[in-house]
Amino acid sequence: MDILTLIVLSLLYLTLFVAFFWIIIFLDNYDILWNDPKTKNKYFISVLIPAFNEEKSIRKTINSVLRQDYSKNLFEVIVINDGSTDNTEKLCKEYEKKGLIKIVSKKNGGKASALNAGLTIAKGELIYVLDADSFAEKSNFKHLIGYFDNAKVAAVTSSMKVSTKNGFLQKVQWVEYMFSILMRKSMSLFNSLYVTPGPGSMYRKKVLLEIGGFSTTTLTEDMEIAFNIQNHKYFIENSLNAITYTNSPKDLKTLSVQRIRWYTGFIEDSLKYKHFYFNKDYGFLGGFLLPSNLLSTFALLFLTFYALFNSVKSGLTNISNLSAIKFDFFPMLKLPDFATNMFGINIFSIIGILFLIISLFIIYYSLKVSYESVNIRKNFLSYVLYLISYSFLMTYFWSSTLLYKLFLRGNLKGWKNGSE
């Protein structure tokens, strides 16, 4: 066995180990995953909706908050117009006139600065953040507030789904978001969440102020704030029952910009909080999760490039061979001989089948925790597209991020540059 085969087998084993780890946690805790703590406390909630040129979705976002199944006296809605140049402010004014929302208008400064501006006038004990392209289900507040009875809880995240799944990329993201729901819940069981997503996360205002609010120097303020919360030894919880929907990019260019921003943010926040890594003081997050994420990313890149290299090599050989027979391939066509083809099966084929079974298992449970029906006939294409393309897409995004981070890192600033 050569060294490359040994490396590939080792990485495959590590990937399998991590997958088993999460599956076992998930299955063992299956009966408590949906348990949101109930409370008799009446928390006042300030909803912050930062908006930059969101005229297409802002109404739906505001309406989804106003429809919350929660006493109207116990929450306020603040839209922070971050220097929009479209009709966002005009549309919000209609709500303001009816006394339904408050508007804070400011010069464009990025999402974090908009949230911090909202925070200064927010009256609520709890802060609910909702991106202006996202929509909350009406029971969200009820599911989230119970966690705050524990004074150590600083934030609670909700389950995030994509609002539409048209086209190849949205179908893939639809499955990916379901998988993230499963992962986030499993991670929250060990207080190891390191992202509080923009769509639908609730915070304790006192803690936000204590830790200095949202960072304006990071690309991913929702990740930085989570790291910061963990750094101050507070807890971050997750509710499977609180569901928010968000718009997902339709085209590869927008998706690439979004992912490069996310992954660059992850790298930068990881560097900022590098003392978390391999540090037992930060519990499971520092001792296992972050290091294993690094390893998983390396494994993903290595294995995908290895597979790509072999596929390209084989493709070029085939082209060269066909060219050698002047592309007269008819004499080469013959019925496949099953017994002969069986000689192509090897250890990697068996491990590949193993990973396929595990992936299907994970997709099945991801759908279950997301309250989605498996419906193979309807969603078959989404599952297949996800299984085929996901690792290649992730490799593409990660490679682009690393190139960007190494050579180009300029001033990519979230929505300031028009990205999601």
Added chain:
Amino acid sequence: MVQSKRPVSFYLFIAFIASFIVFSSGVGIGLFIDELKSASVSSSITDLQNSIVDAELELLMFDYFGGNVSCNYLILKSEELGEQSSKLGERLDIFERSNQINEEGYLTLKEDYTRVLIKDWLTLEDIKKSCEANYSTILYFYSNTRCFQCENQAYVLNYYKNMLKSNVLIFAIDSDMNISIVKMLVYNYGINTYPSLVVDGVLNTGYQNITILGKTLGVQ
């Protein structure tokens, strides 16, 4: 706070045990399949060897009875032998490409195969002479380490094999094999360039493209 029922160490331990069992089982099944493939190739080599011995005996009988045994039968036999060795070669080729674990075991098989293949070639050459059969035999010398165009050459040879069926019999010899009969053949034909083809006893050095080989075989 919704906390896990058990500590992380418990899950790490169970995950390690479970993943180790599953992964080892996967590797075990893969190795078992490799063993099955080896056993199948080994058995096919024995079958081919027996068929060659049969053919040699039949050839001896042909000589002994002075032509009383039908040449048609021997030619038919040679077609079967050619088909048998060709299928075996194809399986070994796929096996070689997919085999990444037991390289030594595979090499032993390949050496056995090469010896039988050369014996097959000699027998078929004898039948050809005795019966004045009109099939072509090609000894194809390749190298996995010193040859840029061997992959293309093999493809062109396959092309004509598929086109001409039993009218052309190809014997692919890996010149890197460290066995004396291969060294002897390489020495006898004076081969120092790869690929090289010996078509009906005539040496053609270097890559023979589709046109040149077609002319040699009388197709174009």
